[in-house]
Amino acid sequence: MALYGSAVAWAQAGADCRPGGSVAESNACAVRDYQQADTDLQILYGDVMRALSAHERPALRQGQSAWQRTRVAQCKTAQRAAEALPEWPRLYHECLTTQTRGRRAGLMHWLQHGEAPPS
Template identity: 60%
Template sequence: MNALFSPSLLGTAILALALLPGSSHAQAGGACDRAAADAAARNACAVQDFQAADTANTILYGDVMRALSAHERPALRRDQSAWSRQRTQGCKAAHARDEALEDWPARLHHCLRQATEARRAALLHWLQHGEAPAQR
């Protein structure tokens, strides 16, 4: 595998970007202030919370990739890519009617964070069993 695109390097890069000062401000349009009642603050906090969950997910994914055998890794890559697409499409579809609302970014990022946190169980299953969890 090309060292420039290794999962550990990708995880490190994402973590570094998430920790940059002001990264959540630029995407959310304001500073996160959990005590504030305005939409801009709620939006900023939701983006920040999503970024933290996404970073933790990326780190766990990298750890699982390193733990799996070489023949198990391609299946996890496909599964993670499919999950990522579904997460984005599902949350956008679920909140499409809210796009005109001032707090739409908060609603969207809350959905993305919940889906990302739920993915943890699937990644841990991969770690323990070397395969995707059974579909329900």
């Protein structure tokens, strides 16, 4: 059911999106872009999990969970001053999108080396 709700929200964000439009339309574009980046990352994460051996998977799972918590915390902190503004959803989702796209390199390292990238 949650997946269905997510698909509906994604379709709604895409339908309401108009780059350079009103604040609400720009916010919808940012939500849509984040949802696409997150979906792409989840597909890659699944591919990496399937490629790893059973003893490597727990470390990736823990790393991914920690990264997800950090991503949200960093974006909330970065956009805290803008929370009362009508464009806050755009700013917050743009931050999430940037963080999400950046995680791709870490997952690709796992795929190529079977371990977390060096810190």
